[in-house]
Structures are given as C-alpha cells and as structure tokens.
Amino acid sequence: MSEVNDIAGLDRLIHEPARLAIMSILYAAEKADFLFLLRETGLTKGNLSTHLSKLEEAGYIEIEKGYVGKLPQTLCRMTDNGRQAFDDYRRQLKDFLNNF
Amino acid sequence: MSEVNDIAGLDRLIHEPARLAIMSILYAAEKADFLFLLRETGLTKGNLSTHLSKLEEAGYIEIEKGYVGKLPQTLCRMTDNGRQAFDDYRRQLKDFLNNF
Numbered sequence: 001m002s003e004v005n006d007i008a009g010l011d012r013l014i015h016e017p018a019r020l021a022i023m024s025i026l027y028a029a030e031k032a033d034f035l036f037l038l039r040e041t042g043l044t045k046g047n048l049s050t051h052l053s054k055l056e057e058a059g060y061i062e063i064e065k066g067y068v069g070k071l072p073q074t075l076c077r078m079t080d081n082g083r084q085a086f087d088d089y090r091r092q093l094k095d096f097l098n099n100f
Numbered sequence: 101m102s103e104v105n106d107i108a109g110l111d112r113l114i115h116e117p118a119r120l121a122i123m124s125i126l127y128a129a130e131k132a133d134f135l136f137l138l139r140e141t142g143l144t145k146g147n148l149s150t151h152l153s154k155l156e157e158a159g160y161i162e163i164e165k166g167y168v169g170k171l172p173q174t175l176c177r178m179t180d181n182g183r184q185a186f187d188d189y190r191r192q193l194k195d196f197l198n199n200f
Contacts, residue, residue, distance in 0.1 A: 007117050007120050007121045007124065008117060008118075008121060008141070008142060010117050012117065015115070015117065017107050017108060017110050017112065017115065018108075020107050021107045021108060024107065024196075024199075027200070041108070042108060090197055090200060093193060093197060094197055096124075097190055097193060097194055097197070099124075100127070100190060
C-alpha cells in the first residue's frame with residue numbers, strides 16, 4: 001500500500017492545520033503582516049507567534065520586524081524553500097487522494 | 101479566504117498522519133487485524149493501540165477481540181460514521197487543493 005507510506009512521509013510541519021492555513025496565505029500573498037495573519041487564521045497571538053517561529057526555524061518563511069511610522073510591524077514572507085516544500089506537500093496529498 | 105476557514109475545520113482526529121494511514125487502510129479493507137495494521141503503518145504496538153483507541157472512542161472504528169484457535173486476534177472495522185467522516189475529510193482536502 002504505497003499511499004500509506006506516502007502519508008507517513010507527509011511534511012508534518014506543514015500538515016498541522018494552523019500552519020497549513022498560514023502557509024496557504026503566504027503562498028498566495030507576497031508578504032503578509034502579523035495582524036492580517038491573525039485575522040485570517042483566527043488564531044490567538046501566542047499561537048500564531050509559535051507557529052510562525054516554527055516555520056521560520058524550518059526556513060520556510062522569513063520574518064521581518066520593522067516600523068510603519070511609529071507603529072511596529074511584523075512582515076512574513078515565504079522563502080523559495082517554503083514554496084518548494086508546500087508544492088511537494090500538496091503533490092503528496094493529491095497523490096493520496098487519487099487513490100480513492 | 102474561504103479555504104483557510106475550511107482548513108481550520110478539518111477533522112483533526114483523521115488529519116493526524118498515523119490515523120490517516122489507519123483510516124485509509126480500513127476504508128479499503130472490510131476488516132484488518134492488529135498485526136496487519138502494524139506492518140502496513142510501520143507504527144509501534146503502543147502507538148498503534150493508542151491511535152486505534154482514539155478512533156474507537158470517536159465511533160469511527162469498531163474493535164473486536166477474539167481468538168483464532170488459541171491465538172488472540174484483534175480485528176478492526178470502520179463504522180458507517182467513520183466512512184462518512186473520512187469521505188467528508190477527503191472532500192474538504194480536495195476543495196482545499198483545488199484553490200491552488
């Protein structure tokens with residue numbers, strides 16, 4: 001049963017639903033700021049921060065802290081590695097679904 | 101972004117890769133015994149037991165303990181509710197993938 005092995009090999013970092021939501025947004029948008037992600041995902045600030053840090057540690061996203069006037073702004077952007085990992089993940093999932 | 105909300109609503113009980121593998125096997129097979137599942141999923145006995153219990157608690161599978169001759173046998177079977185939940189899960193995933 002090859003599909004079972006495929007599932008075991010799924011990128012769990014992306015598979016987790018909150019991170020899957022974040023990756024989906026960043027895949028579509030060039031950049032997204034923290035507040036936008038907060039609103040779109042419905043996560044709490046703490047949870048969103050934790051998930052973003054994990055994605056950053058994996059090299060899937062880059063986080064840029066700066067200011068807009070005097071207001072702090074946290075901008076997130078998907079890296080080329082992140083884009084590649086997300087493409088691979090979706091391909092695996094599609095292959096899995098095609099088995100039914 | 102409707103797909104993001106869809107992801108948040110994914111059935112996390114099925115989404116977890118080990119349980120996704122178990123559900124895939126039981127969806128295809130009428131019944132599967134513990135040793136077969138062990139071999140197919142590559143999980144440890146303890147992990148497989150834990151995941152099976154969670155799926156049983158959710159009413160997605162039924163577990164029947166019996167004997168073949170003098171050898172104990174644990175048979176697992178997907179319930180109608182489990183089949184429905186798995187169909188729903190795959191539909192959500194497919195909708196999500198169609199957004200890219």
